Each structure stands twice: as C-alpha cells, then as structure tokens.
Amino acid sequence: MLEGDVLYRARLLAEGGLRRMLSDLDPAVTWRGETLRLPKTVCEGVRPLGGLGLLLVPSVFTWPRVFSITTPPWQPTIRYPPRGVATLWEHRESDPPQALAAVLGRTRTRLLAELDQPASTRELAARLDLSEPGANQHLTALRRAGLASAHRTGRYVLYARTAVAETLLAGDASPIPSGHEYERAGIAEVLDPPRAH
Structure with missing residues (x-):
C-alpha cells in the first residue's frame, strides 16, 4: 500500500507538479x-x-491526520495516511471474470484482478500462493501483452x-469457477493437463 501511494504521488508530480501531488494529501494541507x-x-x-526539500512519508499509523516535522535541524517531513488505508486489514477474495480466464488462464487473470493497487512480484506471489519465479513469468507475459505495466521504485x-x-476485467462479472467446477464441465485437462509420474 505504501509503495503504491509513492508511485501514485510520483505520477501526480509528473503530471501536474508539486501542487497537484499535494492536492489530495489532506484537506488541512x-x-x-x-x-x-x-x-x-x-x-x-x-x-x-x-x-532542504520536503520529505513525504506515507504511514498507516497516522490516519486520519497529517503530521509534520518542521523544527530544525531535522529534514522537513510530512507523514500522511496512504490512499486506501481503510482497506488495509480487510480480507478480500477476488473473483475475476470467467470469460477472461478462459483466454488468459486462471493464474494470469487472478494476477490482473489483484493489481487494483500497484504491487511487487513478491507480494503478488504471496497473495496467490505462487512461487516468485512463476509469478514473475506470468507478470512478464502480461506486461508484454500490454495488460500490465512495470515501474521501478528503489x-x-x-x-x-x-x-x-x-476494460477486460470490467467486461464480464461472472467469477472464475474453481478447479472442481472445471472438472464437472469436462475441461480440467485443458487448464491442468495430467502430469507424467
């Protein structure tokens, strides 16, 4: 969440300068x-x-207020709650579209659905119970297809x-069936081919 907010602020700064970046920090700013x-x-x-510059520090512990350090000799700093802080402790299950999963595959569709906020490979792998190399391979394919973008932060x-x-995720509201539902539909072998023993 913090990394996502930093990326969001950087985009606002690039689009409209300092005033734009700070415009939705808090009504009191x-x-x-x-x-x-x-x-x-x-x-x-x-x-x-x-x-000296102004250091922005997103923190989930400042909500709902903004705190500042302006006393010398410390670096002038604003600590503020990141966007979406109220959802931090919510458990959410994503139900990506079934039609999109039939084209992209369940794993790639679930990865796209999880990207409602920018996230790292490690974070996505943990959320979806994937290996980091496996998640990275899927994310690279999504990026090459123009469905995901990558931004380096540190x-x-x-x-x-x-x-x-x-647009693709909004196109179909029906959730992805579980593996058992695919088996009942007789298409388990297409998505999960039998493994040689």
Whole structure:
C-alpha cells in the first residue's frame, strides 16, 4: 500500500507538479501563494526550506491526520495516511471474470484482478500462493501483452494494470469457477493437463 501511494504521488508530480501531488494529501494541507500550510497542534511558525526539500512519508499509523516535522535541524517531513488505508486489514477474495480466464488462464487473470493497487512480484506471489519465479513469468507475459505495466521504485518493481486490462476485467462479472467446477464441465485437462509420474 505504501509503495503504491509513492508511485501514485510520483505520477501526480509528473503530471501536474508539486501542487497537484499535494492536492489530495489532506484537506488541512493548503497553499497560500508559494507557502504550503500544514496543520500544527503544538507550535506555529514559518520554515523556509532553503533547498532542504520536503520529505513525504506515507504511514498507516497516522490516519486520519497529517503530521509534520518542521523544527530544525531535522529534514522537513510530512507523514500522511496512504490512499486506501481503510482497506488495509480487510480480507478480500477476488473473483475475476470467467470469460477472461478462459483466454488468459486462471493464474494470469487472478494476477490482473489483484493489481487494483500497484504491487511487487513478491507480494503478488504471496497473495496467490505462487512461487516468485512463476509469478514473475506470468507478470512478464502480461506486461508484454500490454495488460500490465512495470515501474521501478528503489529495489522493487511494482506492477499495475493498464487501461486495456481494466476494460477486460470490467467486461464480464461472472467469477472464475474453481478447479472442481472445471472438472464437472469436462475441461480440467485443458487448464491442468495430467502430469507424467
């Protein structure tokens, strides 16, 4: 969630600059001319950045408020709740479209469905009970097909759905059948061919 928020903020910065990036941080974060105004409960004052920059730190522990550090000698910092923080502890089961799974396969369709927020290979592999190399192979295929994009953030590569993938996922609301339902339909061998012993 934190990595996804950093990627989201970077996109806003690239699209519309600093004002755009900070515009939905919190209603209490406002601009007056060239001055960024932050809520402060302990003390008030003005601190010129003087080339120090402003460090943004998403944190699930700050919700619902924004906290700031402006006292010298520390780096000026804003700690804020990331987008979607209320869903952090929800358990969700994704039911991707059956028709799309018939074309892409169940695993790739489930990976696309999980990419409602940008995520790393490791995170996706853990969520879907896949090996990291296996998840990486599927994500590479989805990226080559134009259904996922990859963005490097530090040591990690975060994957996100493309607009094409969003359209495909919205195309059919019927969930993917379980393996047993495929067997009852007589097509288990197509999706899970028998293994040689």
